[in-house]
Amino acid sequence: MDVTFSTEQRDLQQVLRDVLAREDDAQLWKRLTAELGLAGISVPEEVGGAGGSTIELGIVVGELGRVLAPVPFLQTMVAGTVLARSAAGRDTGLLPDLADGRLVGGLASPGTTPPVAARTDEGLRIDGVLDHVVDGPRLDVVLTPVTVDGTAVLAAVRRDADRAETTTLPTLDQSRPLARIALHGAQATEVGDAADVARAHDLLLAAVAVESAAAARSCLDMTVEHLKVRVQFGAPIGSFQALQHRCADLAVLVEAATSTAWYALWAVGSDDEPRGGSVTAPLAKVYAAQAFRRVAGEMIQLHGGIGFTWEHPAHRYFKRATSTGLLFGGRSWARGLVSERAGLGLWATGPRDRSSDRASSR
Structure with missing residues (x-):
């Protein structure tokens, strides 16, 4: 697995950041679909897409997750990618409209x-x-x-x-x-068919993991910037060793979540790892969502009083992190799925003893 972006992929990332920095929410969907053609970023060119890989899909999902863009892009891109990889899905006539954003x-x-x-x-x-x-x-x-x-x-x-x-x-x-x-x-x-069902879920979970990791990094970046400019006792509070240690721990957590998420997305889209994504995708979703929630919670605490206000975006990230942990299959469901697919037989996918949940959250 190549862990670095190509020049073209870095350019795509920068274009997205420029667009997201200046476009308002009302015009964002039109700008991303009709003008930039990103809804079909990972759909083959012969069926109306841009012919990119799941890595390009992840770049777009990550950048939108970084700012919590309120557009249904993750869902539309995943749906288009799933249909493009299915023989039956290609024959529905839905792909061109999904790829150019006319259908969500x-x-x-x-x-x-x-x-x-x-x-x-x-x-x-x-x-x-x-x-x-x-x-x-x-x-x-x-x-x-x-x-x-x-x-x-x-x-x-x-x-x-x-x-x-x-x-x-x-x-x-x-x-x-x-x-x-x-x-x-x-x-x-x-x-x-059944294989397409599993592939669709794996791609969705891996994409959500990438989105969560990117949003967690955004929380950390905003927090570090705040610590650099907030002054107490005549010095920036970022110079206090206790806060530096807390940020260092969060940085390690974000890096681990990012690596896990991107590996899962690569495995789901790679022919070299035909089964790797089936285990890593649900695992990555759970891990990245938990990391996102912790970083978002610490973001509120480390911003002090302003972090608890409605005007500051911290509450938006905490809400997204909390809801993401429960969506697309919660933690217990995902762990059961990982256990089943890995052949461990440790957890059932149904209700479990709540004591194991408490122990695992410590």
């Missing part, structure tokens, strides 16, 4: 119980509830695993389809809306 797509959370579907002459008919769908109120197309005759397949359903009902849910993080989508015999299209 996303995945249902992997921790939910898959709905049941039946095959008909027109495709699939789905019955079930998709709960806590990230960016659900914004999505045009939702990809979800469904069970057909006891077999898992990946299906695409239009959110505005007949017999599909969307309910916007209250959420701690206002920059990332959630929805419950009830499907009562809604028409859907089969876009992948």
